[in-house]
Amino acid sequence: METTASDFSTDVIEASRTTPVLVDFWAPWCGPCRQLGPTLEQLDAERDDWRLVKVNVDEHNDLARQYGVRGIPAVKLFVDGTVEAEFTGALPRHAIEKWLDEHLPSEEKETLRQAQAALRDGRREDAAELLAPLAESKEASPETRLLLASALVFDAPERALTLIDTLDVADPALRQQREAVQTLGRLLTRDPDLPDTDTAATYREALAALREEAFDDALSHFIDVVREDRSLDDDGARKACVALFTLLGPDHPVTKTHRRTFDTSLY
Known part of the structure; x- marks a missing residue:
C-alpha cells in the first residue's frame, strides 16, 4: 500500500507495534526501484509476518528527509515504532529473504x-x-x-x-x-594424567575450585600455573582462563579482577 505524510504515523509507526512494517522509499523514474518493487510486493503477498508500505519520495520528500533517505530505493524495517534495520539498492530476492530472517522479530x-x-x-x-x-x-x-x-x-x-x-x-x-x-x-569430565610436581598440585586445586564453581580461586590457581608451566596438560591452565573469561563475560567481577593479571602472566 502507498502512504502519505499525514497517514505515515498510522500506517507505519502505530501499525509496526503489532506487525513489522517494511517501508520502501521509491520514485517512478528510478530504475532500481522498478526492479525491487515487484520483488517486495511478491514477498509481501507470500508472507504474513510483515507488511509492505511504499513512500513515493517525489511526493513526500519531507518523509525521506526525516528518515535520512539519501539514495533510492531505500528500505527500512519498522518494529515497535522505530527503524530496526535498513538497506539501500535493489537486492535480489534471496538476499532480501536472508535480510528479513535476520532482522524480523521472532x-x-x-x-x-x-x-x-x-x-x-x-x-x-x-x-x-x-x-x-x-x-x-x-x-x-x-x-x-x-x-x-x-x-x-x-x-x-x-x-x-x-x-x-x-x-x-x-x-x-x-x-x-x-x-x-x-x-x-x-x-x-576428565581426570588428567599429571606429574607429581608442585605446579601440578596447584593445577589440581584449580580444577577442584572450578568444579565447585569457585571461579575466583580457580582463576588465581590457573594463572599461577600459566606462570610456572604452560605445557602442563597441553596448556590447560591458559585455555581454562580464556574459557572462563569468555563465558563469564568482560563485565563479570571475576573477569575484571583477573583479566589484567592473566594477560601479564603470558609474557
Missing part, C-alpha cells in the same frame, strides 16, 4: 535475548529452562544450542558437550564461545 530471538540476560545475571537455571524447549527442535539455531550448552556446562558438562558435538558456527564470537564450552566441559 519467538526464538526473544527467548535468546531473555536467556542471554539470565546468563549475564548468573541465572543459569533460568536460561536453561528458557532454551531447552527450543533446542529440542530440529530447526533450532546453532546459537540456541550453543547458549543452552553454555548454561549447562557447569551443572551438566557431558550434556553440554553433546549439544555442541557437531555444531557448525561461522561467526567468530560464536566459535570462541563453542571453544570455551568444549574446554570447560572437558576439564570438568
Whole structure:
C-alpha cells in the first residue's frame, strides 16, 4: 500500500507495534526501484509476518528527509515504532529473504535475548529452562544450542558437550564461545594424567575450585600455573582462563579482577 505524510504515523509507526512494517522509499523514474518493487510486493503477498508500505519520495520528500533517505530505493524495517534495520539498492530476492530472517522479530530471538540476560545475571537455571524447549527442535539455531550448552556446562558438562558435538558456527564470537564450552566441559569430565610436581598440585586445586564453581580461586590457581608451566596438560591452565573469561563475560567481577593479571602472566 502507498502512504502519505499525514497517514505515515498510522500506517507505519502505530501499525509496526503489532506487525513489522517494511517501508520502501521509491520514485517512478528510478530504475532500481522498478526492479525491487515487484520483488517486495511478491514477498509481501507470500508472507504474513510483515507488511509492505511504499513512500513515493517525489511526493513526500519531507518523509525521506526525516528518515535520512539519501539514495533510492531505500528500505527500512519498522518494529515497535522505530527503524530496526535498513538497506539501500535493489537486492535480489534471496538476499532480501536472508535480510528479513535476520532482522524480523521472532519467538526464538526473544527467548535468546531473555536467556542471554539470565546468563549475564548468573541465572543459569533460568536460561536453561528458557532454551531447552527450543533446542529440542530440529530447526533450532546453532546459537540456541550453543547458549543452552553454555548454561549447562557447569551443572551438566557431558550434556553440554553433546549439544555442541557437531555444531557448525561461522561467526567468530560464536566459535570462541563453542571453544570455551568444549574446554570447560572437558576439564570438568576428565581426570588428567599429571606429574607429581608442585605446579601440578596447584593445577589440581584449580580444577577442584572450578568444579565447585569457585571461579575466583580457580582463576588465581590457573594463572599461577600459566606462570610456572604452560605445557602442563597441553596448556590447560591458559585455555581454562580464556574459557572462563569468555563465558563469564568482560563485565563479570571475576573477569575484571583477573583479566589484567592473566594477560601479564603470558609474557
